[in-house]
Amino acid sequence: MKKNVIIVGAGLAGSLCAMYMLKRGYDVSVYERRSDMRKTKLSAGRSINLALSKRGWTALEKVGVDKEVRHIAIPMPKRVMHDLDGNLTDQYYGNKDQAIYSVPRGELNVLLMNLAEARGAKIFFNHRCLDISIDRPELTLLDNNSNRELTISCDLVVGADGAYSAVRDKMMRQDRFQFSQNYIEHGYKELLIPANPDGTHKIEKNALHIWPRGSYMLIALPNLDGSYTCTLFSPYEGKDSFEDLDTPKKVKGFFNRVFNDFAKLTPDLVDQFFNNPTSSMGIFKCYPWHLKNYCVLIGDAAHATVPFYGQGMNASFEDCRVLDELLDKESDMNNILKKYSKNRKPNGDGLQDLSLHNFIVMRDKTADPDFLLQKKIEQKFSQKYPDKWVPLYSMVSFTNIPYSEAWEIGMRQEKLMSKIMNIPNIYEKWDSDEIMSKMLKMS
Ligand SMILES: Cc1cc2nc3c(=O)[nH]c(=O)nc-3n(C[C@H](O)[C@H](O)[C@H](O)COP(=O)(O)OP(=O)(O)OC[C@H]3O[C@@H](n4cnc5c(N)ncnc54)[C@H](O)[C@@H]3O)c2cc1C
Structure with a gap:
């Protein structure tokens, strides 16, 4: 009989994992808390771009979806550093033929969901995971369409429900389960540099732009439509912090002083600053990443990190590949999930150490x-x-x-x-x- 897999979360990791499980011949259902993003417009300030690199591509290639993703990816072989006076310096990431790639998160998610559905995954939107049994592979979900709770059994549950994972929450009821969360003192805000009227890019397209300023940092990743999705990293509190910049005059003054060339590229900067949300960043750790022989965590649910190495999604995709390799090797699910937790956890820790380290590199060292x-x-x-x-x-x-x-x-x-x-x-x-x-x- 076909194995029945339930994936909680149709984000980046859940959608890719669905394709890995389908490839194994499993029956795959994905339950997603949100409504179908293909039917709703993305809200302003939530249009994050992600840097996709080798590990991400390797995992995409293994299920044969890399070619589709290349259509929405812009190669960035270098950083362009903007100094206080607006002078630019190129810093290649590796050899000149190596690049990381800018991909729009929303479009990538839609693409992966479409491909997973085309291959046979069933995705149920507006279904929130409420509970998972710690004795047997059984989940309770709230169907927000009908406002009814349903209980479903399966062979394997994959918790791909992000940093605030409900699956992980329930796993915490196990004796000796470890969990920690640490927020850093910085938050981030998305801003957009619009395209030129003819749809071309205002600054160099094939690069990640960076304005390193010690406590503050701004980065910009190119979009295909000529715009740039930018992220301002800044402390929550203190002088010129998110809390301190509370009037249009202060915001204008701050950007003119600290990010002058950026301010000139972004005419509606003040509106964007006040309209777009400020979000927190943190490191979430847990262990083990599995429950008995029927439940496993992947992606941010297992190892959410700060975004400074641009590796959270890449690591999440790598989880899918590594789990698949373990499934290739043997059939005892108990062993497979134990090995996955044991082998993968040091790499989750490594990812988080690297991410924190690169914050210092980006904000202080690139200049x-x-x-x-x-x-x-x-x-x-x-x-x-x-x-x-x-x-x-x-x-x-x-x-x-x-x-x-x-x-x-x-x-x-x-x-x-x-x-x-x-x-x-x-x-x-x-x-x-x-x-x-x-x-x-x-x-
Ligand atoms: C500012 C910023 C920049 C980043 N830049 C990069 C980058 O350049 N490169 C990179 O590799 N990574 C980057 N990341 C990290 C990357 O976004 C994440 O690592 C990645 O999205 C993790 O994917 P995921 O599927 O595990 O989680 P998510 O993408 O968060 O998906 C989780 C899904 O689960 C759903 N869900 C949640 N709870 C429930 C529930 N109870 N029931 C059902 N469904 C549920 C959610 O609605 C969501 O759809 C960045 C992150 C941030 C914040």
């Missing part, structure tokens, strides 16, 4: 000459000795090396590079054979 020189030295060494050195950013974004390994290697590299950067006159001799052979000896 720091020492950091830029360090990156140049690393790049040169890694081109000369590719089997000895892959820079941390490249390991995370352009390979499928597990996050925990990337984090460990990256921190080792960081120690070594701080010794190299302390060599007297490093700015004069960074390009020399002496530095390359020192690195070779130390690595």
Whole structure:
């Protein structure tokens, strides 16, 4: 008999996971709390773009949907750094033929739901998961269409219901289940740079734009329609914080002073600032990621993180691939889910460490000459000795090396590079054979 899988949440992870489960020949039903986003208009300030990188693509390829996603993806081989005076500096992410990709979250979600349905998934909207039994594979859902509760049994429940997962909440009733949540002091707000009247982009299209300003940071990712979805990261409290910027005059003054070239590109900035919501960011951890032999967490439900490495979705897609690989190897669900929790949890932790680390890199280091020189030295060494050195950013974004390994290697590299950067006159001799052979000896 066909295995019956219920996926809670038709977000990015749930929709992709549906295709993985269908590929295995399972019967797949997806229950989603929200109404069908294909029938509603996206509200302003909620049009997040996501950076898709190697791990995400690998997981999409494995179920054969990468080609469709490429149609809505814009390659970004570099960052363009905007300084206080509006001067621009290009910073390539890796080799010039490597890129991360800007994809609109809403369109990607719609595409994945369409593809999952076309392959046989049944998606039920306005169905909220209320409860999951801790004795047997059984869920209680509230059907908001009829306002009735229903109880459904299945063989496997996949909790893909995001950072505030109801499935995880219920798993917390298990003895020794671990959970923590930590919000950072910064929040974020979406802003939009509109397209030129002829639909072209106002600033360079094939790049992620960044305005690093210490406590504040702004980034912009290109959209296909010529606009840019931008995210302002700022503290909730203190001078020039979200709380402090409470009048149009203060907002105008702040942007003119701190993000002047951006302000010129965004005529309705003040309206956007007050109309768009401010959202929080945090790190959510839990363990185990499964319940007995019938329930498993994927995506943000298992490892929600702050967005600074652009890896939350990539990691969520990777969860689907890794779970699928374990399902390929054996049939005992108890073992499979245990192994998934055990192997994947260190990578969830690695992802979260990397994400916090990259906040510092983005807001402080991308404008720091020492950091830029360090990156140049690393790049040169890694081109000369590719089997000895892959820079941390490249390991995370352009390979499928597990996050925990990337984090460990990256921190080792960081120690070594701080010794190299302390060599007297490093700015004069960074390009020399002496530095390359020192690195070779130390690595
Ligand atoms: C500002 C910002 C920028 C980001 N940038 C990037 C980036 O550049 N690259 C990247 O890889 N990641 C990025 N991320 C992270 C990425 O958005 C998430 O990691 C990803 O969306 C996780 O997917 P998910 O399916 O696990 O969760 P979600 O996308 O949150 O989907 C969960 C789904 O479950 C549904 N649901 C919730 N509760 C219930 C319930 N009780 N019953 C039924 N359904 C339910 C929700 O309605 C939703 O549809 C960013 C995140 C933020 C906030």
